[in-house]
Amino acid sequence: MKEVKVLEFPKILDERGNLSFFENQKQIPFDIARTYWIYDVPGGEARGGHAYHSLQEVIIAISGSFDVVLNDGQEERVFTLNRSYYGLYVPKMIWRHMENFSTNSLALIVADQPYNEMDYVRNYNQFKRLKFNL
Numbered sequence: 001m002k003e004v005k006v007l008e009f010p011k012i013l014d015e016r017g018n019l020s021f022f023e024n025q026k027q028i029p030f031d032i033a034r035t036y037w038i039y040d041v042p043g044g045e046a047r048g049g050h051a052y053h054s055l056q057e058v059i060i061a062i063s064g065s066f067d068v069v070l071n072d073g074q075e076e077r078v079f080t081l082n083r084s085y086y087g088l089y090v091p092k093m094i095w096r097h098m099e100n101f102s103t104n105s106l107a108l109i110v111a112d113q114p115y116n117e118m119d120y121v122r123n124y125n126q127f128k129r130l131k132f133n134l
């Protein structure tokens with residue numbers, strides 16, 4: 001899972017409150033085509049459970065915390081996101097889901113493509129077949 005990485009965004013610390021930011025091709029390693037967010041997740045629920053054929057994304061816990069579980073078909077890694085100045089970069093063809101959302105957590109996802117259901121891989125066995133050319 002060598003392409004997966006945790007990005008640290010700039011922090012402008014100020015007595016009036018802190019500020020962080022990202023820009024295309026700088027802190028975010030692509031041009032953002034779409035931003036969406038996940039909120040009001042009931043306790044115990046999970047989101048995701050799919051991979052993308054070609055989309056890459058960065059996932060940020062703007063508020064609260066949650067776990068992002070990544071699986072490349074061989075190993076699984078869990079990233080707990082709980083600070084708004086970290087972003088998890090997830091390349092294409094990684095199976096991923098999100099779980100353990102804290103109360104009032106807010107997940108922000110920026111992606112390099114508009115929404116396209118055709119880019120989703122929603123079946124784990126199909127994901128493995130595609131990943132390993134089976």
Ligand code: TYD
Nearest residue numbers: 034035036038046047048049050114115116
């Ligand atoms: P989905 O990506 O399957 O949610 P999750 O992976 O978090 O479980 O999306 C759920 C629904 O929302 C699906 O019907 C498609 C729609 N949707 C959009 O219309 N635009 C978007 O940008 C996203 C992410 C989802």
